[in-house]
Amino acid sequence: MKKSMRLLAILLAALMVVGIFAACAKQPAAPEQETKQEETKQEETKQEETKQEETKQEEQPAEEDINETGVLKLLWFQQIGVDTLFEDPWQDEQSLYPAMIFDSLLHEENVTRKKIPGLASEWTVSDDLKTFTFTMRDDAFWSDGEPVTAEDVLWTFNTECINPTANYQGNLKKIVGYEEYRNGEADSLAGLTIDGNKIIVETVEPAPLYERDLGGLKILPSHLLKDVAAADLDSYAPYWSKPVGCGQYVIDQVSFPDYFTAVRNDNYYGEKAGIKNVQFVSYDAGGNDAVVAAIINGDIDYCYGNAVNDNVVAENVVSQNPDVVKVVMAGTYTRFFAFNIDQRSDGNNKPDLAKKEVRQAFNLIIDQPTIASFYGTQGTAFSTMTNPGIIAYNKDIPLATKDIAAAKALLDEAGFDYSQTIDIAYYYDDATTADIMALLTQDFAEAGITVNTFLLQGDLGTLIYTDKNYDLLYLAGGFSQDFPCSFYGKLMANTQYNFIGDEETRVAIFDELYKKYEATLDEDARREIGYQLQALDAEYRYFIPAYGLNSIILYNGAHVSIPESCFQGTGVSNFLFEDWSLVG
Secondary structure (H helix, E strand, O other): OHHHHHHHHHHHHHHHHHHHHHHHHOOOOOHHHHHHHHHHHHHHHHHHHHHHHHHHHHHOOOOOOHHHHOEEEEEOOOOOOOOOOOOOOOOOOOOOHHHHHOOEOEEEOOOOOOEEEOOEEEEEEOOOOOEEEEEEOOOOEOOOOOEOOHHHHHHHHHHHHOOOOOOOHHHHOOEOOHHHHHOOOOOOOOOEEEEOOEEEEEEOOOOOOHHHHHHOOEOOOHHHHOOOOHHHHHHOHHHHOOOOOOOOEEEEEEEOOOEEEEEEOOOOOOOOOOOOEEEEEOOHHHHHHHHHHHHHOOOOOEEOOOOOOOHHHHHHHHHHOOOEEEEEEEEEEEEEEEEOOOOOOOOOOOHHHHOHHHHHHHHHHOOHHHHHHOOHHHEEOOOOOOOOOOOOOOOOOOOOOOOHHHHHHHHHHOOOOOOOEEEEEEOOOOHHHHHHHHHHHHHHHHOOOEEEEEEOOOOHHHHHHHHOOOOEEEEEEEOOOOOOOHHHHHHOOOOOOHHHOOHHHHHHHHHHHHHHHHHOOOHHHHHHHHHHHHHHHHHHOOEEEEEEEEEEEEEEOOOEEOOHHHHOOOOOOOOOHHHOEEOO
């Protein structure tokens, strides 16, 4: 009995101990212990969510970057109609090919016209404004991997100076030795030298802002072209069949004469282009009408130049394709007539054109206000080669309106031969130009003069600058934003406008005054000299302005986004390809 009671007591004691431990296990945890447990639980949850998100991303493909896979579609335009070689960028710039593939010493802000570094990292101008030193950057390379050097600049300037088809030779005419080199009396431009990575330019007289004229010229690779003569440069197939450049894009595939492609140059020293792939398509076979149709169909994303620089054409495009954005920019563009005085290769020269009274009479026959009206609000009638909308314009020179009676009086005074036919050549094939030529035929007929208007077709470089078998040439030109009377520099000796003829006389009249115009930094003094240049222009009439035109750019807003700063100022100088992007 006692033994049984003892066992029962032990059992009860054991049960009490178990109860105590169970009670202890149910007590609340300490605050710090509870916080630690909660943090552990949250961390485990977070890790699980991250793992799930990573798994989800691995299962779904990354979003496509349209700027890497899409294609910017552009117009491939060549002024001289070459269909087996690319065009030298010194020829023309009515497509983005030169701006994309090549580069220049300096770039320019569109609004302020302030110069900024390009292939030259810095530049200096001497106090006497006669020495310009450009320091080449060391991180610019040609697309074949060779570095861009001062030697490239030296070779380019020397060669293009005597290239018979280069458009920008006038930009070099202030350099010491220009005349001697052009005349074959020297082997190179004496005022061009290099010192290590510097290109040094010396001018014959003070040349304010001359870095502007030099800085925008496209540079070519001397290591590939140094053995090519200037006269053979543009036809040198080993290079121009697929030119090596140093711009923001590199030529990829070429299919003459139809198209070529370009890709972003990832080795470019500056900001990389925003769009990787570009395709240039030629519509030369179909002319301007084919270009316009391609824009309407969405096959061209960006276009400017002769094909669309017509308000009626642009409005027609926009009406048929609302995605196309029309941008009108204040322009320095002018279309005009230039006299060919005793320079025809066929010998059919018209001595009457050497008389300034005859040229003045023609100015009274050509109905400039009516011609300008063909372009709506985009067109402006000029009395000189300076835009009447800017302060540099000489308002004392009245606009010459059509006055047949006054014109005939001048012609009779000059003893004009009414039996001769005046040949007027043009190279635009749009409908408005055809209307202008019809108007000219009518206006001259009223004055008793027969004219023959005809479209130049084929090798324009030869037809315009070598053959010169016309009496008046209808063409386009412009003036600099910095020097609004700069167009008169074309009246100097050894310019591309050699078809004007009568060089000795016109240079003697214009040369000294134009040099003063370029040499002064005083804006008021320059303006007064500019007024005098325009007065001389009105008296001697080597040019007859037809109309001035604001620039029109068309782009497909449904496919490409372009920064607004590209369209500010008086013309696109810096295309800012790094800020372009594809949309849609």
